[in-house]
Amino acid sequence: MKIHQNLKAIATLLGLNDNIANMQGYELTFTGKALANTLYNTPCTKELKLEPAQSINKNTTQNAIIRGDNLDVLKLLKSAYYEKIKMIYIDPPYNTKNDNFIYPNDFREDYKEILKEIGLLEINENGQELESENLKFFKNITSSRSHSAWLSFMLPRLKLARDLLRNDGVIYIN
Numbered sequence: 001m002k003i004h005q006n007l008k009a010i011a012t013l014l015g016l017n018d019n020i021a022n023m024q025g026y027e028l029t030f031t032g033k034a035l036a037n038t039l040y041n042t043p044c045t046k047e048l049k050l051e052p053a054q055s056i057n058k059n060t061t062q063n064a065i066i067r068g069d070n071l072d073v074l075k076l077l078k079s080a081y082y083e084k085i086k087m088i089y090i091d092p093p094y095n096t097k098n099d100n101f102i103y104p105n106d107f108r109e110d111y112k113e114i115l116k117e118i119g120l121l122e123i124n125e126n127g128q129e130l131e132s133e134n135l136k137f138f139k140n141i142t143s144s145r146s147h148s149a150w151l152s153f154m155l156p157r158l159k160l161a162r163d164l165l166r167n168d169g170v171i172y173i174n
Contacts, residue, residue, distance in 0.1 A: 032152035034118070040156035042114055044075035074160035085164040091174040092154055 046068070052058070054065040066073055112129075115121035122130045161171055 028151070030151045031148040033155065035114075035120070036152040036155040038114055038118055039071065039111070040159045044072045046072050046076065048073065048076050071157055071160070074157060074164070078160060078163050081164050083164070083166055086166055086169050087172070088161050088165065088169070089172045089174070090157075090161065 048066055049068065050058075051065040051067050055063065058064050112121060116123070120132045122132075124130055158171075165171065
């Protein structure tokens with residue numbers, strides 16, 4: 001029965017199911033979702049760097065401390081650990097006493113290429129950056145009071161974490 005359901009789901013995703021119009025469901029939409037999905041799909045060209053001083057007993061425990069942007073680290077781990085992780089624990093950023101979003105998206109240089117690719121950023125003939133109205137709006141909402149900013153931050157990280165999980169794996173979220 002499960003295989004039949006999976007085939008139906010694949011057919012639906014490919015547009016091969018005539019009953020798509022009759023399907024009902026829910027979807028979470030928010031400003032920045034397309035950019036968040038693009039960040040999920042963008043390859044990472046960085047390298048993992050082990051922190052040996054903090055990785056206590058790494059040979060016997062098989063635990064290691066890796067320092068870096070969690071989005072980049074998850075992308076790099078995916079190539080070696082796709083569907084191999086049994087348990088993931090995350091403590092996502094949220095604000096209780098702080099007015100600033102803990103991980104503000106500063107649109108680092110490597111993200112500028114993505115923004116150009118999806119049409120949110122252009123460079124004019126004088127070399128000046130021209131931001132689309134959508135990008136300006138998205139940058140204005142990246143404060144602690146913005147649900148869209150938090151969702152845009154979390155979406156690619158949760159999707160990558162899901163990619164790492166085994167079929168019987170579980171994610172615990174604090």
